[in-house]
Amino acid sequence: MSDVRVDGSRFRERFESFNEIGATESGGVNRPALSDENREARDTLVEWFEDAGLSVTVDEMGNIFGRREGANPDLAPVLFGSHVDSQYNGGRFDGIVGVLGALEVVETLNDADETTERPLEVVAWSNEEGVRFQPDMLGSGVFCDVFDREYAYSREDKDGNRFGEELERIGYRGEAPCEPRDLHCYFEVHVEQGPFLEQEELPVAAVEGVFGFSWMNVSFEGQANHAGPTPMDMRHDALVGASDVIQAVRRITATGGVDLVGTVGSLDVWPNAINVIPETVELTVDFRSYDDAAVDAAVEQIEAEIAHVAEREGLDYEFEQIMRVDADPFDADCIETVVDAIEERGHDYTRLVSGAGHDANYLNTICPTSMIFVPSVDGISHRESEFTEWEDVLVGTDVLLGAVRRKADEV
Ligand code: GLV
Ligand code: MN
Ligand code: MN
Numbered sequence: 001m002s003d004v005r006v007d008g009s010r011f012r013e014r015f016e017s018f019n020e021i022g023a024t025e026s027g028g029v030n031r032p033a034l035s036d037e038n039r040e041a042r043d044t045l046v047e048w049f050e051d052a053g054l055s056v057t058v059d060e061m062g063n064i065f066g067r068r069e070g071a072n073p074d075l076a077p078v079l080f081g082s083h084v085d086s087q088y089n090g091g092r093f094d095g096i097v098g099v100l101g102a103l104e105v106v107e108t109l110n111d112a113d114e115t116t117e118r119p120l121e122v123v124a125w126s127n128e129e130g131v132r133f134q135p136d137m138l139g140s141g142v143f144c145d146v147f148d149r150e151y152a153y154s155r156e157d158k159d160g161n162r163f164g165e166e167l168e169r170i171g172y173r174g175e176a177p178c179e180p181r182d183l184h185c186y187f188e189v190h191v192e193q194g195p196f197l198e199q200e201e202l203p204v205a206a207v208e209g210v211f212g213f214s215w216m217n218v219s220f221e222g223q224a225n226h227a228g229p230t231p232m233d234m235r236h237d238a239l240v241g242a243s244d245v246i247q248a249v250r251r252i253t254a255t256g257g258v259d260l261v262g263t264v265g266s267l268d269v270w271p272n273a274i275n276v277i278p279e280t281v282e283l284t285v286d287f288r289s290y291d292d293a294a295v296d297a298a299v300e301q302i303e304a305e306i307a308h309v310a311e312r313e314g315l316d317y318e319f320e321q322i323m324r325v326d327a328d329p330f331d332a333d334c335i336e337t338v339v340d341a342i343e344e345r346g347h348d349y350t351r352l353v354s355g356a357g358h359d360a361n362y363l364n365t366i367c368p369t370s371m372i373f374v375p376s377v378d379g380i381s382h383r384e385s386e387f388t389e390w391e392d393v394l395v396g397t398d399v400l401l402g403a404v405r406r407k408a409d410e411v
Pocket of ligand 1 (some may be wrong): 136
C-alpha cells in the first residue's frame, strides 16, 4: 500500500480545541449525553465533518454519520468512529480519540486524493457512557436492534428528564431511521482504559473482544427514625442493607472467576442526614467478565444476598437487571486486518480483550467488527486525569487508517 499517514499536528489542534468544550478546571471534560456541552460538541463535529466534505446525516437517536463516497457507491460502507459524550467530570480521551481519529483518517485520504472502492462513514454514537441515561450504548443499541427506539426515548436521568425530550431540546432528534443496515465492517480506535499496554510498554493492541457485563439497580426501603432514641434492635436501616451489598460484591468477585470484576458505583441515600436512620437507598451494581457464566453466577449470588439482608434487617427491596450484554468475541478477519495494519508500520503489539464496554459490542452483532487500543497512562480512565501520550494516539489512528484502507478496497 502507498505510504499515506495521518497528520499529527492538524489532529492535535482539533483535539485540543474540541476539548475546550465543557472543559473542567482540573483538566477533564464534562459533556454528559444530551447536555448543552454535548450539543456544542455535536455542533462542532458536524461543522468539521462538513468542512471535510462529508455528507452528514443525523438519525432518530441523534447518532451522527458523515459519509465519504466511494468509487462504487452501491457497495456497503466501512463504518468507523466512537462517541463524544463524556462521564460527569470525565477524561479528554475516552471516545473523542475514536471520533476525531476517524475524521483524521478521512482528512488524510482527502489530502492524498485517494478514493476508496467502498464508501466510508464516520460516526459519533449517542449516549455511549450511560452515565446520565441508563443503559449505556443506547444509540448503537437502537441502531443494532438491541433496544427499540421508544424504550430509548423513555429513559430518564436522575432529574426525570427523558432521553427523547432532551434529544429534541438539543436539536439532534434527526429524521433518518435508526436501524440496522448493510455495513461492510466497523472499526473503533479507543484508549485502553486499563493498565496492560503501559505495563508491557506496547504502543498498540488489536482488540479481540469485549467483556460481558450486567448492570443492576437495587433499592432498599426501611424506616426513617431518630438517630438518638431509637434502640439498635428497633431499626430498619436501608444503608445497612446497602453496605452488605457492597461487601458482597467484593466477596463474589474474589471467588467468581479470574477476570470477574464488580463495582457499586452509585449510592443515593434518603434523607441523608446525620441524625436520621436512612429510610431509602438506591444503588447500582456492575459485574463484568469475559466468561458469561461467571457474570450470570455473580448476578444470582448478589440477588440472593440482597434478599437475605432485606429479611435480616426488615427492609423492602427491589432488584432489577437493567442491562446484560454478552461477552463478545470480535470478527477474526477484522482482527487480522488490524494486526496487518499494525505490522505494516512495524509496531510491537499485543492482542487484548476489553474490560470496558464499547459501541463496537453492538456493531459486532450486525457486521464484522474489531477495535484498536492505545495505552492509558497509569491505566486511568473515567476520571479527569485520564491521559494518553499523543504519539500513541497517532499510532492508533494510523493503524485505523491502515485497517480502513484495507477493508474499503475489498470488493
Ligand atoms: C463504558 O464506558 C463502560 O464500559 O461502562
Ligand atoms: Mn468510551
Ligand atoms: Mn467511557
